[in-house]
Amino acid sequence: MYLVTADEMRKMDEHTIFSLGIPAVALMENAGCQVAREVEAFSRTMMPSRSQGAPHWAILVGKGNNGGDGLVAARHLIDSGIEVTVVYAQDPDTLVGEAAIQRDAARKLGIRQAVYGADPIEWGRFDGIVDALLGTGSSGAPRGQVASLIRDANQSGLPILSVDIPSGLDPDTGQIHEPCIKAAKTVALAFLKRGLAQYPGREMAGEITVANIGIPRQLAERFQVAVHLLTPQVFEQRFGLDTTLPRRPDTHKGTYGHLLVCAGSQAMSGAGILACRAALRAGCGLVTWAAPATLMPSLIGHVPEAMLLGIQEGWTYPQAVERLLAAIRQRQAAVIGPGLGRFPGDTAWLRTLWEQTDTPLLLDADALNMLADAADFAAWPQRTAPVVLTPHPGEMARLCGVSTAEIQRNRIEVARHFAQKHRVLLVLKGAATVIASPDGDAYVNPTGNPGMATGGSGDVLAGIIGSLLAQGYEAKAAACLGVWLHGAAGDRAAAGRKGMFSLIAGDLIEAL
Template sequence: MYVVTAEEMRALDRYTIDLIGIPALVLMENAGRAVAEEVERIAAVVGRRWLILAGKGNNGADGLVCARHLLEAGLQPMVVYAADPRTLTGEAAVQRDIAAKLGVPCVEYDGAALPWHECDGVVDALLGTGTSGPPRGIYARLVEEANASGKPIVAVDIPSGLDADTGEVPGPCIRAVKTVALAFKKRGLVQYPGADYAGDVVVRFIGIPSRLAEEHGVAVVELGEQSFLARLRVDPAGVRPADTHKGSYGHVLVAAGSRAMSGAGLLAATAALRGGCGLATWALPDSLVPALLGRRPELMLAGVADGGSGDWSRSDPQALLALAAGKQALVIGPGMGRWPGDSAWLRAIWEGADLPLVIDADALNMIADAADFGAWPARRAPAVLTPHPGEMARLAGIGTREVQRDRIGLARRYAMQHGVTLVLKGARTVCAAPSGEAYVGSTGNAGMATAGAGDVLAGVIGALLAQGLSAVQAAALGVYAHGAAGDRAAAGRRSAGSLIAGDIIAEL
């Protein structure tokens, strides 16, 4: 559930050793045995001969323990030392000596060709969370050769070459079929490209109590049933009491759509209904109303005076604020378009709407173009911003590549700086609260990279806010439910690439 940085992991490790009193060698034994058990499952399919690539640090020592357990289980491990084993120190030296006394086969890598063709799999225990920068020298060559071997690779804790905090790959990096994360997932395993290099990630208990993460202020959590129930205090199943009515679940106002992009408004408003609100009203330019009447019978339509333009450029923000009166949430921005002075127009909504806001799409770009956004007054009710990476780049004044470099860190910083809940969309969507807590999505698929999917998410989050959830609860549950609906939709199609936004709505 918890996702940690390398520094947080070191602190938890030291606390367990120094203050709880569990010796480092015990943690190492548990770690190596856990990795060996995962290797055995794969070995049952691919074969018994495994090369254990061991670095000179604690990650390598975990690999040595793994080799011992594989030998005991009847497999044929061979340890490949990346450095002269005589130079090992501390716990690594202890594990070297134990492995030698038990007859674990070993060889020191000197640049000569290894018998890759004779092995059935590889354990990557070269570099752990204590390293930074790309692998160099012998380590880089071993990483490249292991990848080129075509053999399945099981990584110990993180793939060697992966930045444990950001998921960046600055140089050669192991491509694992499975990563055995020890005690907790590292942030780099839940951010791309790291998540792609890690393969299937399994977390194994090694003796560090999981409660220590919360006690030590770990702020990032991966979304799942446990995190919803234990951390967010919300039931993802959404079970409702029998004695309720539509008024029990709130009224959402969706301000969205224009002549060229009316579909965005229809998607967001329909998704709000599917998200469980009791009532939904779609506010749109008045001249568009006749053509859209009845397109979704369950929706109420409210025209906003537009002078016949079919867009929002002539609309009065006070008219929208009047419509928002008595509603429980306002979703604003999908398909709205841009016009001169729109940032000031949005500020009037920001200041005047005394209800939770979901700000998406064009409304995000209005904020990005507002030079004084940092000076906008704090809202009494929460605001949820839902940018994709390009919109986030404009909000933060940086390039998209920089956004993707550390999505968790950037989302947390922006949310804390501006007092908003930020939903940074994309693979492994990040939900960050003003408090600094953050949640990483675990559902969704590449087929959801399609027009309108973000409009659907905005509508769902608005619906959850209208039902009384806090901003971070609504954002996290909305992201999880939206991704799960996309997964169900993709499972029912021949190709995820054929997914459209309406398919996601149908599965909510």
């Protein structure tokens, strides 16, 4: 499923109108009709009328095309037997273009109307609200009458259905302005907007439906839309993958790769346990856990399916490098970083592994902090084999030299820029994890839940993606599929417990 920016949507809309010859008023008619259908379904299934008669909806209308969509919906709702009052945010005579055409049609049909600020609005008369105030063409915080109307709508306690995006939401980043509509449902028109798939916008949108309004889907390819929402259909169409990961009968453990996990220290040996167990559960044929030899006696038996490789010198530099280089070269992929700790010369240690191996690498946790401390990271040579970085927002902030808040303000573009600049696969973890590749593509993951915000969850993700790399999955597919499987396992684990609050990282492994 494509995720589009406001500018991409505008270009596709204009191409449809001016190049394909489909009139703007026809697109508006389609949009309003789809919105009306969703209101009807909402009325039937989610909010039975509080009165004995038909449900009564307030249609909040702004002066742009979003308002025109709302006016079309009002006509169709009247025809279906639902009562409607159109509430204009401003003098309706200020409407222009297609919105003015719809205003005139509503007037001729005698649809009940009110002007906010000039006429009294009795919110208690309504059963629901359609938010058709501000679309993707608006920018910045709502002002004046529109801002006041948004606040009143939110305070009414009525369920709100937003047209395209909740008014006050940034369509590209998902950031919310003050004020912003808190919708129970959003009907995205033609394509899902990026802001609806990212937090906090995703939370403000409620349930989301994408409605076809006559803009051809193929235009997304023509206009090089590069961001997608991960779904089983996307895996099938873009990667040729079945998310159930079926296996041929004539295979053996060697078929599914050998992963090296370089993880663990005295204080954080559990990170290696989690990463190794997750890698095995994700289907890797063989896993070897490399850790300081001093830890070996305490690790025996914790992951009986994994082999152990004790590094006599620990993680010291340069003493341990040759042993690790040989181990990495003998495997199909390596995970470096979970619970590793920091040590003298660690950045040079990591650069040696980066430069002197042709094996796919996944760098997590302390390995990312080593990268952040490398003043010359931008000058490190491009690897012939892929590298996947899996930072959480704090680690990403250190890598970029900015604040965590700045990372969170525009996660998709931050991830895309970093992946393209450094030629890496970047997995920016968090709610709605973003996966960005060097070719400019990015994917947003919809699976997962807040219960996964627990220590060790990232180690599990590192093990899953590392496992897929070792099994021979292309790096972009491995990162995307690993993130999706990780979130889906979290959802299954939460469903089997009394609440998300009790999830621990080990639950995710068992739910894979």
